Amino acid sequence: MKETVVHVKNLKKIYHTRVSKGLFSTEKREVEAVKDISFDIYGEEVVGFIGPNGAGKTTTLKCLSGLLVPTGGEVEVLGFKPEKRKKEFLQKIALVMGQKSQLWWELAPIETFKLNKEIYGISDKEYNEVVNEMVEILDIQEVILKPTRNLSLGERMRCEIVAALLHTPELVFLDEPTIGLDVVSQHNLREFVKVYNQRYKATVLLTSHNMEDVSDLCKRVIVIDHGVVLYDGKISELINGFVKEKHIHFVLKENISPDDFKGLGKLTECSGNEGTLVVSRERVSDVSKELLNLFEVVDLDISEPNLESVIKGIFEGGYKI
Template identity: 45%
Template sequence: MATVMARGLRKTFRVADKQPGLAGTLRHLVHRRWRSVQAVREVSFSIEAGEVVGFLGPNGAGKTTTLKLLSGLIHPSGGELAVAGHRPFRRERAFLESITLVMGQKQQLIWDLPPLDSLRVNAAVYGIPEREARRRIAELAEMLELGEELTRPVRKLSLGQRMKAELMAALLHRPQMLFLDEPTLGLDINAQARVRQFLADYNRRTGATVLLTSHYMADITALCPRVLLIHEGRLFHDGALAELSERLAPWRQVRLELARPLSAAQLAPYGEIEALEGCEVRLAIPRERLTATITRLLAQLPVLDLEVSDPPIEELIGRLFRQGSLEPAPR
């Protein structure tokens, strides 16, 4: 049975339309003009219990708004929404006890106290008996490899340690539904990998449903067999990550360091030029021609250094939308 059911979900915000400068401010004061922003428009999807689903989309696409609708923080402007058998915005106790929201940009831990204090507050709030809370804290601490950090003031922890402690605070009540908004934001590669590993373990061990947004493609590839691609509030793609990669992967990024600067005209035959600055060049090259093109590059141009990588997810998606190669998923 689907644990998340969204049908025609909409959210419209009313924002003040204000011109810059003093004149604009005065005009705004006297005569307020409002503009409607459709953050989420007619989005429909369903998610089965235990699934791990990634939300993709450029900044401002409506990912966070969708997560906030799902977790019950904001009222939908229209459409139907059911999460774990509840209507989220009613915020019934049973619903709140079964979900959690982790936001990479906001923290719930008490800044001046050790994480353990915040964890005890949460244990009391969720009505977890003391002994049980101690057991869960020990278990989560082991999974996340946290030890004496739990008794050090949060302000003295590294970003990675803090995010792990945030995860502990968010998972102490054993939610069945995890909403994660940029959980690896700002973490170094190692910390990102550990958080990812933990989330995968947690999903396997508890069968919890996980919905996550991330700027890091690695998070999505490692965790999410299925992705929802959202752009300008609409659902553009709902399906296996493999399907999406086929559309995204045709492009690889090739960085070149040249011995002497070359003109755009000289570089154009090899691929699409993404950046050209003196001797530094970044090309986008179709995957099926990658090996051949690199051979030609090395043979024909004064290449000092060459690096092939997956372009950042934002860029890939941006390119995709610029090309308009995706149609809204049929529903």
């Protein structure tokens, strides 16, 4: 097991806010955004941190990067207490928020890169190496020279990530990095995260509502809701634990008569020469063979349960952890 990079024990965060009450008065209100969250993250892991809107993900990431002071619990990140915001700590981490820009709006991204170079005290040699490498992988040679305000969202996000990772932090918090991006840009960004993780042996904690981000990048996932952890473990085990059945969709040469499928499984869809059988995971190969034996099969498709459907089931209350 690699060394512990993030240690969180019984984290609690209460926001104190005021809400308006009538026209002229306000009332104090407490929001318990994080109730009791504990987990450890180890070196070079890429972990998905998921949960519905308002679950407490961003609040947790802000506590881990030192932007918020926890109300209770223990937080230790790379051996530091994040809230102290020591220079050595800030040099080693980055928080990238898909909904917030750190690039100067009126200037070209390259100018923000240069500013960050000075802020983090990066040598000319290292700066040139890192920028050239990242710009090439992300294919933004031209883009970094245009004013940020003229860039498309996808172009801007690619520049954001370079600006945020120029100092090559060993721990990266990504808060919805692909929000609003088209599928090609999402893919590019994910590929970049993979390269960064391997090239710099970096640890990554990622929040996203896009389950493809999570299933493509992470082996482990931490699921939270209402400020508490619901699941922490392998994605594969989460899926296997919940989904006991698979769907076999088939197309036959002749039209289907539902009676022919008795004993094979539950026929859920059936029209013309197409149908779908729901069978337990263990029986998938037997039932497929049987189908091929009994009928003239034109096409057969076995669909795997995916993370998206499992997570949807959990949050809609269909699955209980």
